[in-house]
Amino acid sequence: xxxxxxxKGRTARSSGTRRRGxxxxxxxxxxxxxxxxxxxxxxxxxxxxxxxxxxxxxxxxRIGGYCHLNLGEEATVVGLMTALQERDYLFxxxxxxxxxIGKGMxxxxxxxxxxxxxxxxxxxxxxxxxxxxxxxxMLGGYGIVGGQLPLATGAALxxxxxxxDEVVMCQMGDGTTNIGAWHESLNIAKLWNLPIxxxxxxxxxxxxxxxxxxxxxxxxxxxxxxxxIEGERVDGRDVLAVRDTASRLIERARxxxxxxxxxxxxxxxxxxxxxxxxxxxxxxxxxxxxxxENDPIVLFGAKLSEEGILTDELRDEIAASVKxxxxxxxxxxxxxxxxEVSTLFDYTYATPVPNESTRMPxxxxxxx
Amino acid sequence: xxxxxxxxxxxxxxxxxxxxxxxxxxxxEEIGVFEGSYKITEGLxxxxxxxxxxxxxxxxxxxxxxxxxxxxxxxxxxxxxMTINFSLIAIDQIINHAAKIYGMFGGQTSVPMVIRTPxxxxxxxxxxxxxxxxxxxxxxxxxxxxxxxxxxxxxxxxRAAIRDDDPVLFLENLGLYNSKGEVADDYAEPSNDNVATIxxxxxxxxxxxxxxxxxxxxxxxANQVAEKLAEEDIDVExxxxxxxxxxxxxxxxxxxxxxxxxxxCEDDWLTYGIGAEIAASIQEGAFDYLxxxxxxxxxxxxxxxxxxxxxxxALPSVESISTAIKETLSxxxxxxx
Numbered sequence: 001x002x003x004x005x006x007x008k009g010r011t012a013r014s015s016g017t018r019r020r021g022x023x024x025x026x027x028x029x030x031x032x033x034x035x036x037x038x039x040x041x042x043x044x045x046x047x048x049x050x051x052x053x054x055x056x057x058x059x060x061x062r063i064g065g066y067c068h069l070n071l072g073e074e075a076t077v078v079g080l081m082t083a084l085q086e087r088d089y090l091f092x093x094x095x096x097x098x099x100x101i102g103k104g105m106x107x108x109x110x111x112x113x114x115x116x117x118x119x120x121x122x123x124x125x126x127x128x129x130x131x132x133x134x135x136x137x138m139l140g141g142y143g144i145v146g147g148q149l150p151l152a153t154g155a156a157l158x159x160x161x162x163x164x165d166e167v168v169m170c171q172m173g174d175g176t177t178n179i180g181a182w183h184e185s186l187n188i189a190k191l192w193n194l195p196i197x198x199x200x201x202x203x204x205x206x207x208x209x210x211x212x213x214x215x216x217x218x219x220x221x222x223x224x225x226x227x228x229i230e231g232e233r234v235d236g237r238d239v240l241a242v243r244d245t246a247s248r249l250i251e252r253a254r255x256x257x258x259x260x261x262x263x264x265x266x267x268x269x270x271x272x273x274x275x276x277x278x279x280x281x282x283x284x285x286x287x288x289x290x291x292x293e294n295d296p297i298v299l300f301g302a303k304l305s306e307e308g309i310l311t312d313e314l315r316d317e318i319a320a321s322v323k324x325x326x327x328x329x330x331x332x333x334x335x336x337x338x339x340e341v342s343t344l345f346d347y348t349y350a351t352p353v354p355n356e357s358t359r360m361p362x363x364x365x366x367x368x
Numbered sequence: 369x370x371x372x373x374x375x376x377x378x379x380x381x382x383x384x385x386x387x388x389x390x391x392x393x394x395x396x397e398e399i400g401v402f403e404g405s406y407k408i409t410e411g412l413x414x415x416x417x418x419x420x421x422x423x424x425x426x427x428x429x430x431x432x433x434x435x436x437x438x439x440x441x442x443x444x445x446x447x448x449x450m451t452i453n454f455s456l457i458a459i460d461q462i463i464n465h466a467a468k469i470y471g472m473f474g475g476q477t478s479v480p481m482v483i484r485t486p487x488x489x490x491x492x493x494x495x496x497x498x499x500x501x502x503x504x505x506x507x508x509x510x511x512x513x514x515x516x517x518x519x520x521x522x523x524x525x526x527r528a529a530i531r532d533d534d535p536v537l538f539l540e541n542l543g544l545y546n547s548k549g550e551v552a553d554d555y556a557e558p559s560n561d562n563v564a565t566i567x568x569x570x571x572x573x574x575x576x577x578x579x580x581x582x583x584x585x586x587x588x589x590a591n592q593v594a595e596k597l598a599e600e601d602i603d604v605e606x607x608x609x610x611x612x613x614x615x616x617x618x619x620x621x622x623x624x625x626x627x628x629x630x631x632x633c634e635d636d637w638l639t640y641g642i643g644a645e646i647a648a649s650i651q652e653g654a655f656d657y658l659x660x661x662x663x664x665x666x667x668x669x670x671x672x673x674x675x676x677x678x679x680x681x682a683l684p685s686v687e688s689i690s691t692a693i694k695e696t697l698s699x700x701x702x703x704x705x
Contacts, residue, residue, distance in 0.1 A: 122474040125473065125475075126473055132476055134477055139477070144464050150429060151436055151440065154441075155438065157437065181429055184430025185433070188430045353532075353565065354567040356614050366617070366652055
């Protein structure tokens with residue numbers, strides 16, 4: 001089991017001995033098509049700019065509720081979503097914007113969902129934490145820590161029941177590995193030989209609580225051992241490493257009909273959510289989380305530049321087109337209508353039955 | 369017509385639905401090899417095999433949640449929770465997930481699943497195994513909650529629940545499993561399409577003096593009360609709620625408008641209980657028709673004791689319900705037998 005750097009011991013510190021995380025853990029970049037690499041770069045850049053625009057819209061009160069961003073996790077998001085096939089299913093936690101886009105949702109509709117408008121992927125019923133789209137098989141976006149694990153396990157059960165060849169990916173944060181649903185789901189997934197890959201995105205901090213404060217076994221990829229689930233750790237700042245490791249586990253899950261566990265570590269650049277100034281972090285930790293040497297886009301961009309794949313001209317071109325597309329998404333969201341109050345009772349039940357309540361707050365129970 | 373037990377009605381209907389629809393599977397603790405703690409799944413593993421009859425680990429959150437996820441992909445799981453007390457382990461999946469997925473994602477994916485579980489009390493099982501907490505689920509939009517009281521209703525309502533596209537909490541009762549009643553001769557046929565209407569209460573006995581309202585085991589007890597009081601020349605109308613969500617207020621309010629008085633009997637605790645909602649609805653829907661305050665007969669508000677005399681005293685009974693009815697009638701000057 002390859003232990004690909006970072007974690008071990010304390011989280012987020014900046015000693016000079018920790019540089020080995022920077023080594024290139026992905027197979028030769030030379031074997032990749034330049035257009036593929038540029039596409040990854042662009043996708044990562046897109047998530048970055050989309051999330052920055054989201055934060056801006058949030059502070060302008062265009063977006064409400066809780067709002068958790070993928071800033072710093074772009075290589076993990078793009079690597080994982082690239083590894084997943086179109087027919088595969090995805091379940092994630094509430095930090096889901098990048099995944100929604102990566103799985104194929106139209107960014108305009110993701111932004112419209114953030115704005116709570118009718119063109120949103122969930123018609124404005126879900127918001128930031130609840131991106132969902134049956135067409136692209138992104139089956140949510142869940143706001144309760146660990147809530148998506150049993151669901152994803154059940155989706156894999158349905159695939160297995162029908163003898164299908166799809167795989168389920170279930171993404172979560174590091175804090176999730178301590179909740180009951182984790183243990184119950186991993187146990188069931190292995191017991192019933194289900195085609196699912198559990199992915200722990202380890203940013204070393206569940207809100208403000210570090211992995212060491214919350215996990216008796218802080219090497220999270222080892223925590224499938226109790227269920228005989230093979231686990232691997234990957235440098236989540238490295239888009240190619242994430243893609244390759246995830247692909248391998250996804251295809252093994254598909255062929256061997258058994259679950260796997262993947263831990264991808266990277267830094268959460270900002271607070272837990274847009275409104276969190278992360279005061280619990282030391283200056284040292286903040287510097288580390290935001291340093292260019294841990295920024296997956298800077299790292300990948302530099303690598304592509306070194307190889308002569310990403311020229312200054314291309315960089316500017318990509319920056320401009322990403323900027324334009326994000327602006328277009330925001331404009332689309334802005335112009336999308338607010339939902340009509342008359343639709344308030346449209347989605348309580350799928351099968352209509354007598355006596356469903358359609359009472360407004362001050363209505364009498366018996367309106368005669 | 370044949371006479372069978374409530375248990376048999378459930379078992380045979382479940383089997384028939386499995387024969388009818390390949391997407392129906394059953395999941396739960398001890399339902400396969402052990403054939404169910406209360407034998408509702410007797411013989412199903414032998415007939416359908418382990419793919420469709422899944423014994424689960426003791427992990428309510430995990431297997432209820434797995435059933436929800438499987439339902440999202442179009443299977444129609446019927447989950448057995450050994451008692452409703454154990455649903456507390458799965459409550460996050462039931463309330464935060466099963467009930468929310470259809471609405472929260474704008475109606476994209478329904479959750480066609482059934483959670484079958486017995487409530488109870490009166491079996492000397494002590495405090496943690498004797499609760500009736502269907503209120504928790506009846507409170508939640510997005511869930512449907514059914515509470516059949518007879519074998520025929522159990523059969524027709526289970527069929528309805530399995531064919532419905534929403535998550536249904538299907539409330540059984542330890543005190544009903546051995547009760548008997550008439551069912552149609554073809555009740556166990558896979559081709560039987562006699563499906564109960566979810567969201568409808570029913571007047572199960574007509575009367576003119578007072579309305580007695582109950583559900584599940586208490587609906588059965590209510591009919592016993594009515595029979596007994598008939599001997600004393602008190603004419604009780606009985607309403608079986610059948611569906612706790614949606615709640616059919618019109619049926620019991622119409623009854624109270626006719627009789628002018630109401631007693632509610634419930635196997636749960638009084639404070640904030642199901643009866644509180646019924647009473648509130650009656651005051652709003654039949655205020656001008658009431659000749660007396662609405663009375664509730666409910667469990668004593670204690671963790672259920674084990675010792676038999678204490679347990680019996682804590683539960684509503686034919687006697688205590690009869691007393692409440694007589695007190696209500698005498699308060700308004702109606703004759704008391």
